[in-house]
Amino acid sequence: MNFTGQEIPRKDNGDDQLIPLINIVFLMLIFFMVAGQISEQDAQFIAPPESISETPTDADAPRVLIDADEVLWLNDQQITLEELEAPLVKAFEQAGDPESFSIAVKADGQVPVETLQAVMRSIKAAGFRRITLLTQPSGEAS
């Protein structure tokens, strides 16, 4: 009368072997939920310049992206230097706090300074004084 003794453990084994997997997957899930920040993806991947700056970024600032090929992007749209003014002025008109309105430039570290200066001249010509450059903390910063 030991018939049942062979049936039941085999059925349980299927799920029992999954428990370590679930443990690991849960741990990874919790790690990514807690440690990562969900944020908008950029149109292009860039390697930003490293800096010792600890100033946090202004989340409301429109971001002008200059990728390694010196192509300009604004709000995931490719844009030329001449077209840059109108959307920035529009963003300024819609800004909640015009006093602290700033424009953030997100440039790849390999972009030549002339390109960066041309973009900044263009932003300045549109009448904006506060321009920031986004960086990331360097690994070997003391």
Add this chain to the structure above:
Amino acid sequence: MLLEAFPGKKRRGISLTPLIDVVFILLLFFMLSSDFMHWRQISLSSANETESKPDSIQLIRIESDTGELSHEGKRYALQDLAGLSALIASDPKAVYAVEAVPGVKTQTLVSVLDQLHKAGADKVSMTGVLP
């Protein structure tokens, strides 16, 4: 009929497969949408400049992408923090305007700005943005 004497033993727990499906989907979502980059910013145009007119503007030129700097004919190396500190100590109130020869990369410019800040300069700007 002893086989049916303990019906409780035949009861199976909740199947884990749908749970794993959902957890995997959540995991994929968080893995793909998470961003571990901590962004910081540096100001390229000192906004306070308009409030108080700077006494003087000291022009620092980046001569090459390896970090050679020059100021009024004197040459400095980017790593030479003592030399730069001495330069800035001679006129700490001035605006230090950094200009670069063509071909210098943004990373070099940012390193120079950092180094000038470390050396004690309060106001550092790029020449293109000076009022």
